Amino acid sequence: MKIGAALCVLLLSVIAVHAAEIATADRKSGFEFMGRDTQAMQTDDTSNPGMLNVLDGGALWERPEGADKKACASCHGDASQRMKGVAARYPAFDATAGQVVDLGQRINLCRRDHQKAPELAYESRDLLALSAFVARQSRGQPIAIADDARSANALMQGRKLFNERMGQLNLSCAICHDDNWGQKLGGTSIPQGHPNGYPLYRLEWQAMGSLQRRLRNCMIGMRAEPFSYGSSEFIALELFLMQRAQGMAMESPAVRP
Amino acid sequence: MARALINVPQQAKPGEIIEIKALISHPMETGFRVGHNGQLIPRDIVQTFICTYDGEEIFKADYSPAIAANPFISFFTRATKSGDIVLTWRGDNGFEASETVHIQVA
Numbered sequence: 001m002k003i004g005a006a007l008c009v010l011l012l013s014v015i016a017v018h019a020a021e022i023a024t025a026d027r028k029s030g031f032e033f034m035g036r037d038t039q040a041m042q043t044d045d046t047s048n049p050g051m052l053n054v055l056d057g058g059a060l061w062e063r064p065e066g067a068d069k070k071a072c073a074s075c076h077g078d079a080s081q082r083m084k085g086v087a088a089r090y091p092a093f094d095a096t097a098g099q100v101v102d103l104g105q106r107i108n109l110c111r112r113d114h115q116k117a118p119e120l121a122y123e124s125r126d127l128l129a130l131s132a133f134v135a136r137q138s139r140g141q142p143i144a145i146a147d148d149a150r151s152a153n154a155l156m157q158g159r160k161l162f163n164e165r166m167g168q169l170n171l172s173c174a175i176c177h178d179d180n181w182g183q184k185l186g187g188t189s190i191p192q193g194h195p196n197g198y199p200l201y202r203l204e205w206q207a208m209g210s211l212q213r214r215l216r217n218c219m220i221g222m223r224a225e226p227f228s229y230g231s232s233e234f235i236a237l238e239l240f241l242m243q244r245a246q247g248m249a250m251e252s253p254a255v256r257p
Numbered sequence: 258m259a260r261a262l263i264n265v266p267q268q269a270k271p272g273e274i275i276e277i278k279a280l281i282s283h284p285m286e287t288g289f290r291v292g293h294n295g296q297l298i299p300r301d302i303v304q305t306f307i308c309t310y311d312g313e314e315i316f317k318a319d320y321s322p323a324i325a326a327n328p329f330i331s332f333f334t335r336a337t338k339s340g341d342i343v344l345t346w347r348g349d350n351g352f353e354a355s356e357t358v359h360i361q362v363a
Binding site: 044047048049206207 | 279325
């Protein structure tokens with residue numbers, strides 16, 4: 001199985017020579033590449049395991065934290081109103097941080113500055129739960145990355161990382177996700193690599209995970225050394241992926257195989 | 258208590274076939290995996306799931322280590338009378354979780 005997958009990867013690197021961006025009309029969510037059972041699991045909120053984390057996140061939203069004993073809800077109120085569409089705009093340039101931040105980092109800025117509470121670790125249960133809860137409020141909303149000169153550099157870096165070959169197999173993200181989507185890699189379909197369902201429940205993980213965890217998986221598959229959680233490279237890649245999926249509907253929390 | 262997502266109709270007509278769906282938050286640790294220190298991670302699974310309808314047991318399942326984390330179950334029954342539908346999960350380390358839905362049959 002492993003050897004099979006490695007051979008397929010080698011073949012791919014031989015066939016694909018140019019990276020052409022996917023036309024807007026041809027864009028497809030990872031949802032469309034899944035089997036019917038997995039699709040049904042995602043669309044029914046009582047069978048989508050990601051909803052367990054959303055419920056956890058909803059409880060955290062209401063819970064007073066830190067020195068000032070303030071909850072997210074103390075300042076932001078009703079999430080269904082105030083957080084609608086927010087996740088669809090991240091990563092975004094943040095004036096306080098003076099750089100582009102993703103949703104998890106934005107939540108941690110609030111913990112640090114507004115709640116005076118310790119930041120939550122990447123991939124920790126609580127950060128995933130809060131991110132999933134906030135992202136859930138954007139379900140069905142179109143991805144809307146702002147056209148902002150202050151994030152232009154990060155966007156350019158993300159595009160470059162997506163198209164650049166890396167790792168021992170000398171592959172780029174674009175070779176799989178622009179040029180060979182819809183083909184098979186071993187038993188799995190290669191999706192277009194859109195970020196519209198995160199954080200999501202992956203059956204292979206048997207757990208919730210962030211977009212960065214997914215990107216680490218792809219980089220390990222390419223035999224490249226994964227960037228670290230929260231690195232500027234990952235933020236840039238996330239920003240580029242969101243921009244590439246501009247207008248597509250958010251699905252968080254999605255389910256993926 | 259463990260979080261659960263329950264989908265049971267609250268109203269039904271007498272004789273109607275209803276679907277009961279339930280998802281419980283549980284790691285379902287198999288007992289076969291090795292942790293970072295080289296030691297086996299102890300088994301921690303749900304062992305049984307029982308559904309009672311107005312006090313009578315109508316469905317029971319025994320779970321095994323091969324079942325994935327956060328197990329989902331769905332089954333059908335016939336709505337006969339108004340009463341409580343109680344779903345109970347029991348497992349290793351004294352795990353127990355229970356959810357109740359009242360169904361009105363008329």
